[in-house]
Amino acid sequence: MDLFTILSSFLTILSSFLYKIYRNVAERNSEWMKELRAFDNTKLGVKGLVDAGFVNIPKIFVRPAEELEEETLHHPKSHNVGIPVIDLDGLVADDRREKIVDEIRIASETWGFFQVVNHGIPLGVLDNMLAGIQKFHEGDVDVKKELYIRDPRVSVYLNSNYDLFKSKTVNWRDTLYVSMLKPDDFDPDQLPASCRTEVTEYINHTSELGKKLFELLSEALGLKQEHLVSTMHCDESQLVGLHYYPECPEPDLAIGIAKHTDPSFLTILAQDQTGGLQVFHENQWVDVHPIPGALVINIGDLLQIVSNGKFKSNVHRVLPRREKRMSAAILYGGRFTGQYGPIKELTSDQENPPKYRQVLMRDHLAKIYNKGLHEKPSPNDYIL
Numbered sequence: 475m476d477l478f479t480i481l482s483s484f485l486t487i488l489s490s491f492l493y494k495i496y497r498n499v500a501e502r503n504s505e506w507m508k509e510l511r512a513f514d515n516t517k518l519g520v521k522g523l524v525d526a527g528f529v530n531i532p533k534i535f536v537r538p539a540e541e542l543e544e545e546t547l548h549h550p551k552s553h554n555v556g557i558p559v560i561d562l563d564g565l566v567a568d569d570r571r572e573k574i575v576d577e578i579r580i581a582s583e584t585w586g587f588f589q590v591v592n593h594g595i596p597l598g599v600l601d602n603m604l605a606g607i608q609k610f611h612e613g614d615v616d617v618k619k620e621l622y623i624r625d626p627r628v629s630v631y632l633n634s635n636y637d638l639f640k641s642k643t644v645n646w647r648d649t650l651y652v653s654m655l656k657p658d659d660f661d662p663d664q665l666p667a668s669c670r671t672e673v674t675e676y677i678n679h680t681s682e683l684g685k686k687l688f689e690l691l692s693e694a695l696g697l698k699q700e701h702l703v704s705t706m707h708c709d710e711s712q713l714v715g716l717h718y719y720p721e722c723p724e725p726d727l728a729i730g731i732a733k734h735t736d737p738s739f740l741t742i743l744a745q746d747q748t749g750g751l752q753v754f755h756e757n758q759w760v761d762v763h764p765i766p767g768a769l770v771i772n773i774g775d776l777l778q779i780v781s782n783g784k785f786k787s788n789v790h791r792v793l794p795r796r797e798k799r800m801s802a803a804i805l806y807g808g809r810f811t812g813q814y815g816p817i818k819e820l821t822s823d824q825e826n827p828p829k830y831r832q833v834l835m836r837d838h839l840a841k842i843y844n845k846g847l848h849e850k851p852s853p854n855d856y857i858l
Contacts, residue, residue, distance in 0.1 A: 509534050510639055517622035519634035519648035521611055524720040531724045534644045541643075542727070555760050557585050557753055559768065563592035565686070579694035586773040586788030587753050589765060594686075595679045597767045604746050606672030607800045611648060611718035613668045621650070621666065626843055629653055630664040640846030646728045646794040652714035655810050657681065669716070673802075677714060680742055680804055684709050687740060687771060688806075695781055697819060706780070706814070708739040711807040719750070719801075722794035730792035730799070734847050737838065738774035738805035745770065748799040754789040762790075776808060776838075778853045779830045782816035787853060810835055830856045 509532065516522050523532070558581040564570035581588035611618075621632040634648045635641060652673070654660050662674040688702040688709055695701075702708045719730045730750055745751060751762040751770065762770060778787040792799070808814060815832035833856055842850045 506534065507639070510644070513644070514624075514634075514638055517619040518615060519618075519622075519632070520646055521648055521718065521720050522615075529723050531646075531722065531728055535646060535728045537643050537727060537729055555755070555758075557581070557755075557760065557762055557770075558588040559765065560588050560590050561592050562590050562594070562686075575690055575693045578690050582691065582694060582773050582785040584786070585753065585755060586778075586786035587762070587770065587790070588772075589762070589768045589770050590687075591765065591768050593683055593769055595676075595683060595769070599675055599679055600744050600767065600769075602672040603669075603676035603802060604744065604800045606669030607650070607716045607718060607802060608798070610650060610666055610669040610716070611800075613666075617666055617668070626651075626653065629659065629661065630666075636843070637846030637848075640849070641732070642848055643729060643732065645731045646719060646722050647730055647792070648718045648720070650716040650718075652677070652712075652716070654712045654714075656710060657712070673714075673716065676744070676802065677804070683769075684712075684740070684742060684804070684806060687742070691740070691777070691785075695784065695817070695820065697817070701817075702739075706817075707809045707812065708777070708780075709806045710809045710812075713738070713805045713807060715803040715805070717799075717801045717803065719748075719792065719794055719799035721796055721798050723796075725794040725796055728794045730794040732847060733789050733791040734850070735787045735789055735852060736772060736774040736805060737776070737842050737850060738807045739777045739780075740774055740806045741770075741772045742804045742806075743770040743772070743801060745801040746799060748795055748797050750793045750795055750799055751801075752791055752793065754791075759791075774805065775851075775853050776814055776833065779833060779856060780814055780817050782820045782826060783829050783853070784820065807839070808835055810839075828858060831858050 513532070513534065558577065560574060560577045560581065562574060565574060578588065618632055621630065623631045624633055625631065630652050632648070632650045635645050638644060652660070652665065660677065662670055665673055685703055689699045692699055692701040722728050733754065745764055747764045747766065749761065749764055752759040753762060772790065773785045773787050775787045777785050812835045813832050814835065816828040816830055820826060821828045830853065838851065
């Protein structure tokens, strides 16, 4: 047998083998898409699966085997490790404020996460808001179906997994979103009646807290107190996510929300006492232990960029539980038409040249929605 015949036979076998692989992948993808569409068409989200009595999670919710195996590599070395807790009491006193600013600076540089207590929002407001989230998600299915849509241009909408058709694994979570390109865009009447009063009161309270946090972060960067708000308008747009994680029959196989960084400037998170939120720190997953009345604050991608890498946007996730979990996240995204890059005052000497290029906000948001959570742009994608 000559060389040409051998080579021809080899190529024939290889082509047949590759075709079989392609066909199997295509069939799997086709079946996968059918399951995703069937799930989405119910407009009932993950809660609908639980209500239907599923005892095993559908395969679109099962994490890949390699991801589950990786869990053993990043188990917490110590359960005593936790994100910093910062007491905001006494902000008006100069000496106390200086200490708070320093604590926020250290937490933002090392963890990118911290919890705040004595933040000014009454415990009753937090509890009522979380109860309102539960009431809505466990309420009238017809009301929920009317709000269920995949159009982020709508002010108030419900869906399960904004990137459902792009994700590798479907997250075990449903979310009611409230989108505000400007604070004036918020219209409480668009919220469902079951949680309107409670959510409105919470949003009104966090508006003041958001400004306060941006002032403290400005000072922590060595800038004038008003820089991030008055000069850069970092608090102008907001996306509120009212999350509901139903009880999961197989929590070891699923994920509540996959690991990610927040694409915003800053996030304020209120959570119930169920737990499940984890932050990736020093090559291990660290539990964010719920503290009654506390709020979780985390640095987003845009704040890492404008701080020229001084502050850290950190990876985090939520593990599902056999118990339901409620939380509310407010993401501050800046001005929709804005362009953001490293702050001049932080890059004025040769030792600190700009690390990132300018980011056009509307393009940044478009990439987030077009690529999905696992492929969204990170600060590394904007490095010069």
